Amino acid sequence: xxxxxxxxxxxxxxxxxxxxxxxxxxxxxxxxxxxxxxxxxxxxxxxxxxxxxxxxxxxxxxxxxxxxxxxxxxxxxxxxxxxxxxxxxxxxxxxxxxxxxxxxxxxxxxxxxxxxxxxxxxxxxxxxxxxxxxxxxxxxxxxxxxxxxxxxxxxxxxxxxxxxxxxxxxxxxxxxxxxxxxxxxxxxxxxxxxxxxxxxxxxxxxxxxxxxxxxxxxxxxxxxxxxxxxxxxxxxxxxxxxxxxxxxxxxxxxxxxxx
Numbered sequence: 609x610x611x612x613x614x615x616x617x618x619x620x621x622x623x624x625x626x627x628x629x630x631x632x633x634x635x636x637x638x639x640x641x642x643x644x645x646x647x648x649x650x651x652x653x654x655x656x657x658x659x660x661x662x663x664x665x666x667x668x669x670x671x672x673x674x675x676x677x678x679x680x681x682x683x684x685x686x687x688x689x690x691x692x693x694x695x696x697x698x699x700x701x702x703x704x705x706x707x708x709x710x711x712x713x714x715x716x717x718x719x720x721x722x723x724x725x726x727x728x729x730x731x732x733x734x735x736x737x738x739x740x741x742x743x744x745x746x747x748x749x750x751x752x753x754x755x756x757x758x759x760x761x762x763x764x765x766x767x768x769x770x771x772x773x774x775x776x777x778x779x780x781x782x783x784x785x786x787x788x789x790x791x792x793x794x795x796x797x798x799x800x801x802x803x804x805x806x807x808x809x810x811x812x813x814x815x816x817x818x819x820x821x822x823x824x825x826x827x828x829x830x831x832x833x834x835x836x837x838x839x840x841x842x843x844x845x846x847x848x849x850x851x852x853x854x855x856x857x858x859x860x861x862x863x864x865x866x867x
Contacts, residue, residue, distance in 0.1 A: 617703065620696040620763060622689040641679050641689075643669045648690045652735035657742035657749070687739075687752050694736040695760045699767060701727055706771045715774060718817035721789065725813050728797045737797065775824065784830050785823050792816050 622641060647669035651660040662683070666673050680686035706720045713719040727733060743753040768786060769775065775782040796809055803809075822828035831839065 617696060617699050617763065617767065620692045620699070620760070622693050622696075637679070640671060640675060644671060644676055644679060644686075645690050645693045648686065649694060649732055649735045652690070652738045653731045657738055657746070684752060687749065688756065691736070691739060691753060691756045692760075694732040694739075695756075695763075697732040698727055698730065698736065699760075699764065701730070703767055703771060714772075716821075718820050720771070721793070721817045721820065722810075722813055724789075725793055725796070725809075728793055729800075733797075737794070781823065781830070785820055789816065789820060 622645060644665065647665045648660065650668055651664050655664065662673065662676060665686075666676050669676070676686075680689060702720075702724055705723050706714060709719055739749065739753055740757065743750040765783070765786065768782065775785075792812070796812065800809070819828060823830075
């Protein structure tokens with residue numbers, strides 16, 4: 609692990625992984641934890657959340673169940689660690705790659721979008737996405753995943769300001785642009801198996817990069833509150849459900865005696 613990473617990212621590194629402990633015993637424990645987390649990423653990416661069992665993780669990691677429980681006594685402990693670890697790996701790879709770009713590529717071409725797209729195909733991001741999708745219908749996982757993911761979102765924003773300082777003058781513009789970009793990249797990732805069209809993916813990515821450049825320099829602006837309200841009205845009216853009308857009760861007829 610890189611000891612020169614920004615504090616915001618280092619805070620996400622599971623205990624003992626960054627920086628490496630000095631003592632041999634602590635270093636060995638750290639390596640075992642990382643082995644378990646790497647195996648968990650493999651399980652999630654290749655088998656899905658439902659099939660990611662402790663037994664399968666131990667088999668892939670080649671550690672005993674006792675060793676795994678020593679480091680992660682509960683499934684919740686393991687999930688918290690692997691959620692952070694998956695994001696940690698994605699974020700560090702992104703930051704370390706972007707800072708090496710020439711300004712012509714970083715600012716002019718917005719090549720970071722292509723870099724992020726490549727990283728979205730990584731095992732750690734696939735595992736993270738698997739946890740995100742599974743959390744929609746699994747209340748236990750949802751209670752663990754959402755708070756961590758929201759924290760990661762703040763770290764992502766902080767890191768973007770470090771590698772793209774030119775956005776600091778308009779934080780609202782940065783917030784809207786980064787959310788739009790994430791939605792596009794994650795949507796493309798989710799649709800990749802359906803479309804099977806890499807050429808179109810890169811066309812859309814290049815278009816997104818140019819759109820982000822235009823937003824940054826003011827050639828493209830987000831809608832005002834007034835225009836937004838006008839935009840929303842037809843959609844709200846068209847999809848509003850009519851009130852349920854109470855059916856009129858049929859007139860009651862008095863039964864004749866003896867019938």
